[in-house]
Amino acid sequence: MIILTLTRTFKSGFQNFFRNGSLTVAAVSILTLALLIISVILVISISANMGLKYVQDKIDIRVYFKGNVEEQDIMAFRSEIQKYKEVKAAEYISKNKALDDFKAANAGKPDILKAVEAVEENPLLASVNIKAANPEQYDIIAKSVENSSYRDNIASINYQQYKLVIDRFNTTIKTIRKTGAFLFVLFSLIAILITFNVIRMTIFNHGTEIEIMRLVGASNNFIRLPFVFEGVIYGIFAAVISIILLYPIMKVVTPYVVGSAYVQIIQADFIRYFVLIFIAQLFVGVFLGIISSILAIRRYLKV
Structure with a gap:
């Protein structure tokens, strides 16, 4: 049936x-x-x-410090920011390391390298690269950095351009x-x-x-x-x-x-x-x- x-x-x-x-x-x-x-x-x-x-996985927050800020102050900032639960890692980039990275990235551009070498002092700033535990937490980290006790030592934070994307x-x-x-x-x-x-x-x-x-x-x-x-x-x-x-x-x-x-x-x-x-x-x-x-x-x- x-x-x-x-x-x-x-x-x-x-x-x-x-x-x-x-x-x-x-x-x-x-x-x-x-x-x-x-x-x-x-x-x-x-x-x-x-x-x-x-x-989101590729971005980070790069905090640039003014040229007159001592390395120990930057390291103190790094130590403090690493305590935040939203922060996965924070890497210190010295002026010299920043310059070496810049030269490596522009190895095939002799005009740019000559212009950098013509400057007597290192024009690049020391920075701290901050990686969030969760990509959605970058807003929280950026606001925390802007309101931290180290804000007067900070030259700029490059998060806004990533935020727009x-x-x-x-x-x-x-x-x-x-x-x-x-x-x-x-x-x-x-x-x-x-x-x-x-x-x-x-x-x-x-x-x-x-x-x-x-x-x-x-x-x-x-x-x-x-x-x-x-x-x-x-x-x-x-x-x-x-x-x-x-x-x-x-x-x-x-x-x-x-x-x-x-x-x-x-x-x-x-x-x-x-x-x-x-x-x-x-x-x-x-x-x-x-x-x-x-x-x-x-x-x-x-x-």
Whole structure:
């Protein structure tokens, strides 16, 4: 009996799917659009989050001290700042070490090296590089440094330029998520409405058949399952079409959303997470299809 029920379910579901013509095309198209939107947002969000984490892991706070500050005072500052729970490490960079690092970084630029050597005194300042235990704690550390008892000895703190980059990343991610969530909800509702109407038309077209099944004692599930499976088919078709269209669409859309510099990164992430993205599309597509079917069945199929 179970095998018979499943066989009829699959057969009737496929027949209904292909018989509905333009309504099927409309339902699958809208479902595909909804899945494409959520997929593009998902991939871009993953890449943006990874980019943000990469930037956060690479940055530090560099505190530069005035030229007349003694080394022992700088070391005292370093010892104090290391006591903060937010600080993972604090490295002292002397003037000489800073100069050596500068020369190494500009080894292929003789004009710059000559200009530095022409200056009698070392023009670079001693500094302390501070690494946070958690990238989100740099704001706390920067404010603590600015308000410390050593603030009069400090020439500058270079955190603000990094903060701008991080804030820009965060703003972009939030905008993408909010816009994506709105569009996904909008098109999901439209997809549910259209699929709902397709299932409704199918139920009406099978009115006589449904009545006969009732008269011969068919169970409620035996009558309902083909319509539920029809909704599942809409979701599966939409997911397959969506994953096929997703990569070329992303190549076009990504430069306008996050800038051309991140196109290759996001495309690489798409390939890396291909299976995960397809599973997510399949799950959402089938879920929306089932929801549409259940709503139509409850509304129009009195069994």
